[in-house]
Structures are given as C-alpha cells and as structure tokens.
Amino acid sequence: MRTLKPIHIGSVKLDTPVILAPMAGVTDMPFRRLVKKFGAGMVVSEMIASQAMIRECSKTMQMIQRSDDEGISVVQLAGSDPVVMGDAAKLNVDRGANIIDINFGCPVKKIVNGNAGSSLMRDEVHAAKILDAVVKAVNVPVTLKMRLGWNSENMNAPRLAAIAEECGVKMITVHGRTRCQFYGGQANWAAIHDVKDAVKIPVIANGDINSFESAALALELSGADGLMIGRGTLGRPWFINQVIEHMVNGQPAVSPSLDVIHATMTGHLESMLAHYGDYAGLRIARKHIGWYSKGLPNSSEFRAAVNNSADIQKVRLLIDDFFHSILDKAA
Numbered sequence: 001m002r003t004l005k006p007i008h009i010g011s012v013k014l015d016t017p018v019i020l021a022p023m024a025g026v027t028d029m030p031f032r033r034l035v036k037k038f039g040a041g042m043v044v045s046e047m048i049a050s051q052a053m054i055r056e057c058s059k060t061m062q063m064i065q066r067s068d069d070e071g072i073s074v075v076q077l078a079g080s081d082p083v084v085m086g087d088a089a090k091l092n093v094d095r096g097a098n099i100i101d102i103n104f105g106c107p108v109k110k111i112v113n114g115n116a117g118s119s120l121m122r123d124e125v126h127a128a129k130i131l132d133a134v135v136k137a138v139n140v141p142v143t144l145k146m147r148l149g150w151n152s153e154n155m156n157a158p159r160l161a162a163i164a165e166e167c168g169v170k171m172i173t174v175h176g177r178t179r180c181q182f183y184g185g186q187a188n189w190a191a192i193h194d195v196k197d198a199v200k201i202p203v204i205a206n207g208d209i210n211s212f213e214s215a216a217l218a219l220e221l222s223g224a225d226g227l228m229i230g231r232g233t234l235g236r237p238w239f240i241n242q243v244i245e246h247m248v249n250g251q252p253a254v255s256p257s258l259d260v261i262h263a264t265m266t267g268h269l270e271s272m273l274a275h276y277g278d279y280a281g282l283r284i285a286r287k288h289i290g291w292y293s294k295g296l297p298n299s300s301e302f303r304a305a306v307n308n309s310a311d312i313q314k315v316r317l318l319i320d321d322f323f324h325s326i327l328d329k330a331a
C-alpha cells in the first residue's frame with residue numbers, strides 16, 4: 001500500500017494530504033471544525049458565488065465565516081467573470097483565507113447555465129483567463145478543483161491542468177467523473193493518472209472514497225499525491241482521520257464507540273444552533289442527525305421523530321433516549 005507524504009501547496013505545507021471536499025449545504029463552519037478536530041489534513045468551505053461575495057450578501061457572509069481551529073482556511077469560489085472572481089478572491093484573503101480554490105467541477109444546471117463550474121472545462125481560453133486573474137489578484141496559493149472533462153468524448157482534464165499550472169495554480173483536485181456523469185457510475189481513478197502525468201504540482205484524487213480499500217485503490221490507480229473525501233464523511237466526521245491513521249501512520253482503524261457518536265451528534269447540533277440560530281440550525285441539523293443515525297437500531301423511527309419536532313429541547317431528549325436505549329439493549 002502506498003503511504004501519504006506531506007505536500008506543498010505553494011507556500012503552504014500540508015502534512016497529511018487527506019482533505020474534506022467542499023460540499024454546498026454541508027461543509028459549513030460547524031462541520032469543518034468538527035472534521036478538523038477529528039484530525040483531517042485540511043477542510044474546504046462550501047462553494048461561494050463570487051458575485052454574491054462582492055455584493056456581500058448576508059447569506060454569503062455567513063457562509064464565509066471561519067474559525068481559527070479549522071487550521072488552513074480554504075475558500076472555494078465559483079463564477080465566470082475573471083474580474084469578479086479576482087475581486088472575490090481578494091476579499092476572502094483580506095478576511096483570512098490562506099488558500100483560494102476555484103470550482104471547475106460543479107455539474108448543477110443553474111451553475112453551468114451561468115457559464116461557471118464544470119461549464120468552464122468546455123472553454124479552455126476563458127478558463128485560463130479566470131485562473132490568471134485569480135492568481136494575479138491574491139498573494140496566497142490558488143488551487144483548482146475539476147472533473148475529468150465535460151463528457152467522455154472531451155476528457156481534457158490533463159490539458160486544463162497544464163494550463164492551470166502555467167497560470168500559477170498550485171494544486172489540482174480531480175473528481176474522477178465527467179460533468180455529464182453527474183454522480184452516476186463509479187469514479188474513474190485511473191483516468192486521474194493522466195492529470196498527474198501532465199503537471200508537477202500536487203494532484204489530489206476525489207470521488208467514491210468511502211472505505212480504506214477504496215482509499216488505497218484510488219491512491220494506487222491515480223498515482224495522486226493525496227485524497228479528497230466528501231460523501232464518505234457524512235455522519236462520519238471521523239472518517240478522514242481513520243484514513244490518515246491507516247495510510248499515514250499504519251495504525252489499525254478504531255471505530256468510534258456509541259458514546260463518541262452520541263457526544264459528536266450532540267456537540268454538532270449545539271454548534272449548528274449557535275452558528276445559524278435555533279430555527280435554521282435545527283432544520284439544517286436534521287440531515288446530519290439522519291446521517292449519524294443511519295444503520296443504528298430503530299433509526300428510522302428516531303429520524304421521523306426528530307424531523308417532526310420543532311422543539312429543540314425535545315430533540316435533545318430524543319437523541320439521548322435513542323443512544324441510551326441502544327446501550328441498554330446491548331448491556
């Protein structure tokens with residue numbers, strides 16, 4: 001099994017290159033802090049719309065809030081106008097971002113129709129203008145996240161990676177699917193190797209890494225310098241740390257006890273309430289509570305009760321009862 005070594009993202013050293021993927025609606029400050037606390041190498045913000053950033057929309061301002069215990073602060077920007085993206089990047093650096101990541105991967109229609117996200121992979125000239133503008137606008141490393149290409153006939157990730165390196169981009173992450181695949185099928189980790197061969201800067205493999213076996217295979221087939229994990233962390237904020245223990249320190253993976261899962265869910269709920277306020281916090285927390293409880297005994301009844309309650313104190317009690325009843329039955 002290949003082991004992971006520290007990488008340099010321009011001037012930033014990353015000791016353990018296993019990274020939390022940006023996920024809109026998921027990788028907010030409470031989740032990033034939690035995943036980092038468990039021991040992730042680095043965590044990335046949700047995608048921030050550059051236009052909304054420069055207009056300082058209140059929702060966007062909440063999305064870019066960061067905390068020192070997140071470690072290296074990476075803000076991901078989406079957009080299509082080089083000047084606006086450069087300005088948005090600068091604003092984020094002024095607010096403490098240590099790295100700016102650019103989104104060339106989002107497949108969602110609304111984003112693609114605005115000529116942003118994965119749409120930019122179809123226009124290498126315009127893509128280069130964006131990369132050049134952002135690199136020139138800031139004095140911190142700029143990284144790029146993309147897919148293999150628009151569709152299977154146009155897998156131009158290696159060429160675009162070389163263009164990005166030429167523009168001064170310091171790290172490339174590749175989700176091993178094309179835009180037209182959305183999230184279907186299986187990520188093609190071997191195709192990421194062509195990107196690795198095209199550039200000297202670090203390349204990170206992403207897509208469908210949700211077990212130690214898939215982490216090892218993705219690293220092997222892609223030849224990448226590190227891994228990025230998204231959905232594998234849902235309800236498992238400790239998973240990236242387990243991968244690091246396994247692949248960097250050669251330690252056997254320890255699964256968290258029920259007590260740890262209980263405390264993590266409770267702590268995560270409380271930090272979402274503090275971040276969003278009670279009303280929005282509880283509603284956003286429900287999906288995380290669902291992910292944490294998946295596969296545990298009586299979890300569907302528990303989720304239904306949580307989803308039907310708007311009373312925070314009641315939800316706290318439901319969570320405690322859920323875990324106590326599992327422990328009682330196991331005793």
Ligand SMILES: Cc1cc2nc3c(=O)[nH]c(=O)nc-3n(C[C@H](O)[C@H](O)[C@H](O)COP(=O)(O)O)c2cc1C
Pocket residue numbers: 021022023024025026046047076103105106145175206207208209228229230231232
């Ligand atoms: C709910 C959700 C939101 C996402 N939001 C973003 C985003 O804001 N920016 C981005 O580059 N990718 C986004 N992605 C894609 C992930 O970063 C990642 O590339 C993809 O999920 C594949 O990795 P995984 O199999 O480890 O989840 C999102 C994925 C999901 C499931």
